[in-house]
Amino acid sequence: MRHRSSSRYGRYDGGPDPLAPPLDLSEALDSVADDVxxxxxxxxxxxxxxxxxxxxxxxxxxxxxxxxxxxxxxxxxxRLDGTLHEVRRLLDEAVLEERKQLARDIRMDDTDRSFREMQLQGLPDSTAAAVTELAGYDWQSDTARRAYEQIKDLLGREMLDQRFAGLKNALANATDEDREAIAAMLRDLNDLLDRHARGEDTPADFEEFMARHGDQFPENPQDIDELIDILARRSAAAQRMLRSMTPEQREELLALSAQAFGSPALMEQLNRLDANLQGLRPGEDWTGSEQFDGEQGLGLGDGTGVLQDLADLxxxxxxxxxxxxxxxxxxxxxxxxxxxxxxxxxxxxxxxxxxxxxxxxxxxxxxxxxxxxxxSPRAMRRLGTSLLQDAAGRLSGRQGQRDTRHAGAAGELKGSSRPWQFGDVESWDVTRTLTNAIGRTTAAGRDPAAGLRIEVADVEVQETEARTQAAVALLVDTSFSMAAEGRWVPMKRTALALHHLVSTRFRGDRLQLVNFGRYAGRLDIGELTALAPMREQGTNLHHGLMLATRFFRQHPTLQPVLLIVTDGEPTAHLMPQGESGPVALFSYPPEPATLRATIAELDRVGRLGAETTFFRLGTDPGLQGFLAAMARRVGGRVVAPDPEDLGAAVVGEFLRARSTFSPSSPWGADPDWPV
Incomplete structure (x- = not known):
């Protein structure tokens, strides 16, 4: 026989959603990196x-x-006067029904009738005082007597519901036996709490208590501490509710509490319970209050529940x-x-x-x-990839010419090809590229003879052994104005994109990151990425150029490329070393000595044959004139991108500079940046 298997399905009730899509960390990583x-x-x-x-x-x-x-x-x-309003309504109902009964009872003695009417007429305005005064009244109307008894029953149930959620409804139409069971539970509970406070209780005591009264605790606590936590949170909320009432409401309620179930002993047990719980859990909020200003009246139990909800929130x-x-x-x-x-x-x-x-x-x-x-390094690589892709997208959106005079191999051909990647300077493998396009077109069910379209994925380039590498020094201005003018993050994104390009595509190149403010310093990409905005004055390009010169001299066999990002004229230069080390002299407007020192160091870079590009951020005329003169002095260029386009500008200029000494680069012409 073939057995049939059956499955039962139910509502999913917790834990991670097994059908939830996987989390995309890209947006989170980009946001975290931007903030870093x-x-x-x-x-x-x-x-x-x-x-x-x-x-x-x-x-x-x-x-x-x-x-x-x-x-x-x-x-x-x-609002918190729901119980007081309900008591007042029941009291008015009882008095009205009693007056009706007195008026229609023709057998009653006139003197007795007049005396009773005077009693009802002379009741105090205070609800609590009126209820107390009628405690010994001999009601003639059964309807009035039931309404008055409801007051005592309501007060008892509300008082209990304040401490034990749900008892108000459970005790509706309660019998004397039900009330006695509650009184016994309160006595046993207080005795248990007393023993616990003295350290004399045992787990068996708790088990015995729950065996006798567990049906009064739907939360099903598993031990004495959990029971105390549940009761203390509720009791503390009841105290906060009392403190949230007006003084008049509070006074009325306290006076009425003695009438609860017509048993002052009940209130004694509840007061004892509150004292026990406050001693056992003093960390609960027993003294707070809230300001209610709504229209929906709440009873004591419901109000305590709302105070608990507020504490939860x-x-x-x-x-x-x-x-x-x-x-x-x-x-x-x-x-x-x-x-x-x-x-x-x-x-x-x-x-x-x-x-x-x-x-x-x-x-x-x-x-x-x-x-x-x-x-982590993995995060840095992932972020660098994203930033480089963004730079490539911006770069490809610019119009410009390409100088194809130097098209060819970037070195000795290896005889193999590979898919094209952004930044490749090798020439296309035309045969492989066309073969890929034809195969893709045929696989899509189209006839290549009807028209062939080459896509980026089709392109393959000839693999070569590069003959020329570069030593790239990226100098970034970290003076206060860079942060103040919103150029701090674009500067870092630029450095990260260039670092990723060099480390993944031009692995034979060397990249040095140099920041210059009042002083200059060499940083690795992680240090620069985490560098907090500096609030120091000074643009010490002189010191930065000194570090770039030292870097180029450390790599004499590599072609030097100098990229400088700045938004201000040099306002500091490095003085000769004194007893405590080099000292930066700051002056604004720039001192002639600062300009002379900066130009002298630039000349040293120029004599090393560095391809130099200045990236000017801002429109200051003084900066514009100074950088133009500096660029002419060393045969360099000035590029003026928007801050958001800075990454694409630096990547494009790096590739352009590389093309001047790499005999094969298809990046020979200048991108169309404002110059």
Whole structure:
């Protein structure tokens, strides 16, 4: 016989969504990297992305805003005098029914009737005082008596519902046996808490208590501490509700509480319970208050529940703020979030948690020796690829001519070919390129004879052994004006794109990154990427050129290429070394000595045969004239890109400069940048 297998399907009830698409880390990494380059630490940058969210991802700020909106809704919709209003309504009903009965009871003695009417007429305005005064009244109307008894029953159930959620409904139409069971539970509970406070309780005591009264605790606590936590949160919320009332409301309620179930002993047990819980959990908020200004009256139990909801929302807001040291999104109580904001909010929080863990576990971020997060080499490569692709896109969008006089091999042909990649300077393998295009066209069901279109994926280039490498010095201005004018991040993106191009495509080249502010210094790409905006005055191009000259001399067999990014004239130069080391002399406007020192060092670079390009950021006429004169002096160029186009400009100029000493480059002509 063939057995039939059956499957049962049910609602998905927790954990990561097995059908959720994989997380795309690209946007997060780009955002983190941009913030790092703007001066944030990687840890701060990650927090900022999680706070803002992405194009298709809700951030923590949005979730926190919805938490606050929910909080405002609760406060703006409710008021806390629901129980007092209900007691007043029942009292008025009882008095009215009693007066009706007195009026129609013809058998009653007139003196007795008049006395009773005077009692009812002379009731105090205070609801609590009137209820207390009628405690010994002999009701003639059964309807009035039932309404008055409902007051005591309502107060008892509300008082219990304040401490034990759900008991108000459970005790509707309660019998004397039900009330005695509650009284016994309170006595046993207080005795258990007393023993726990003295350290005399045992697990068996808790088990015995739950065996007798467990049906009163739908939360099903597993031990004494969990039971105390549940009760203390509720009791503290009840205290906050009391403090949130007006003094008049609070006074009325306290006076009415003695009438609960007509048993002062009940209030004694509840007061004892509150004292026990406050002693066991002093860390709960027992003294806070809220300002309610809505129209919907709440009873004591419901009001306490709202105060608990407000406390939950406050805890969620704190968790979503991630302000505590070492906090992570795993700290967010997603079940509580779903309860207050819906399942969608919980899914959004889980997605952010998955993203944070994926970024930390993907190898894109790693812990340094000091425990701080850093961008890993893998992240730097991935970011460099993205920035280089962006630069290539911007570069290809520019119109310009190509000088094909030098088309040919970049060195000795190896006899093989490979797919074209951005930055390739080798000549095309025409045969392989056409063969690829024909094969692709035929596979698509079209006749190549009807027309052949070559796509980028078809292009193959001849592999060669390069004969010429470059020593590239990229000098970037890190003076205060670069950060103040919004040029800091474009400068870093440019350096990262060029670094990635050289390290992946021109591996025989050498790249040196030099930053110059008041002083100049050599940096690796990781140090430059994480460099915070500097607030020091001074543009010491002289010092930067000295480091570039030293770098070129360290690589005498490589062709020197000098790329300088700046937005200001030189305002500092390096003085001869004194007792405490070299000193930078700063002056604005520039001193003639600063200009002379800078020009002298540029001449040294020029004598080494460096291909020099200045990238001018800004429109200052003084800077424009100075850089033009500097470029003419060494046969260089000045390019004036927009900051967002800086990366494409530097990459394009690097390739152009390389073409002047590489006999095969198809990048021979100048890109169409403003010069």
């Amino acid at each position: 380059m703007a001066g944030y630490s990687p840890e701060q940058a990650l927090r900022e992305f999680l706070r803002r969210g992405g194009r298709t991802m809700t951030g923590l700020d949005d979730l926190a805003g919805r938490v606050q909106a929910r909080r405002r809704d609760l406060l703006g919709r409710h 406050d805890q969620l807001a704190d968790q979503l703020s991630q302000s505590s040291p070492g906090s992570t999104l795993s700290d967010v109580d997603v079940d509580r979030l779903a309860r207050h904001l819906g399942d969608e909010a919980a899914v959004e929080a889980r997605t952010l948690d998955r993203l944070e863990k994926a970024l930390r576990d993907s190898g894109l971020l790693r812990r340094g020796a000091d425990g701080d997060l850093t961008l």
